Every structure is written in structure tokens, then in C-alpha cells.
Amino acid sequence: DAGVTQSPTHLIKTRGQHVTLRCSPISGHKSVSWYQQVLGQGPQFIFQYYEKEERGRGNFPDRFSARQFPNYSSELNVNALLLGDSALYLCASSRGQGSGANVLTFGAGSRLTVL
């Protein structure tokens, strides 16, 4: 069975540009969450989507947005990129909304470098 797949795996952008990252959840999983992992830190929560609706948002500026499609795949968009947006962006899926034993399964991530 395919796990959580993310694309692209690596990308380089310049300050001020826009980026779109994509995620396909495990088949049967209806919830997708996005996390940002800056070098030397643990992953930080950005968004959670469940049944195509935003169900949670972390402490990130409005430059960050996301959506979930009818097939449960998801996109993360970041506008007006800053150097500090350089990070590994992780997508995770779960059957439900991630409570209790409904643990998150992570993809390998998209590594974004902003120059």
C-alpha cells in the first residue's frame, strides 16, 4: 500500500515568490495535516483538514494557506516567501482527526530552500 506521498521532494525559491506543495494521503484516510520542521527543531503544526474543511490552524501568518480536495489530497500554499520559510514541510494523514490511537502517518516531506 502506498504511504503518504508528497511532491516536490526538493525545491528552491527566491524571496517574494510563491510555492505550492502537494500531498496525497493514505487510501481511506480523510484527514490531512501539515507541519513545518525547521532545522534543529521538532515539527510545528500548520493546518489540519478533515473532510475538506479546515479544522485547525497553528500560529502561522496568513501567507500560509491550504486546501483539501474531494479525493482528500491537499495543497499547502505559501505566498511572499521569506528566508525563514526555509524548512522541511511534512504532510501527515489519519483516518479520523488524529485523536487517541488515530495516529498520524507522515510523508517524507518537501524540503524548501528560500534564497
Place this chain on the structure above:
Amino acid sequence: DQQVKQNSPSLSVQEGRISILNCDYTNSMFDYFLWYKKYPAEGPTFLISISSIKDKNEDGRFTVFLNKSAKHLSLHIVPSQPGDSAVYFCAAQARTTSGTYKYIFGTGTRLKVLA
């Protein structure tokens, strides 16, 4: 404000010995905790979890202990194997303002098991 802390950035252990990774948290409302393992160029992989109604959970070579009064949990790996060398993240499950769940991660501990 770091609500989940892993104060040891790195740990080296001889093959066959016990590895003990520690994690502290500040919010007494956290009721579910998880450990993830991360290899380079891969996403975090779920290892083991524990609910706050328990003080111990075992899965093969991995045991997690929870001390709620001290707000402390630890992961024991015995016997340690070279393939266990990875970064280990402790995470607490927390409710978002919209009532769903997110994970709050620690900064990770890099475990190196020496052959």
C-alpha cells in the same frame, strides 16, 4: 514557549545496552503522548504511544513510561541495535481551538548506537 522538551540533543549507547530517551511537558491537560523516529530523508515514523490513564506501555524492545505527577515520560529501548540510530521525537496530543487535535513535538534527541 516550548510545551514539550527534550533536553538531551544527542545520546550515544553501545549495541546491546539500554537506551533511555527523556521528555518533559508543561501542560497537565495533555492526555496522550507519542514517540516518533526519524531517519534522514524520511518522514517521522510512529513508534509507540501512551495514554495518560496508563503509566507504561510496551511493544517489543520499546517501552514508554509516563510519570504524570512529574510531567515526564521516557522511552526505553532494550537491547539497542545499530538500526535504532535515528532522531527520536516526543509528541503530545493537544486540542486545537476548533476542537480537533494536533501534535506538539519536542526538539528531538539524536540516538547513535555504536556497534
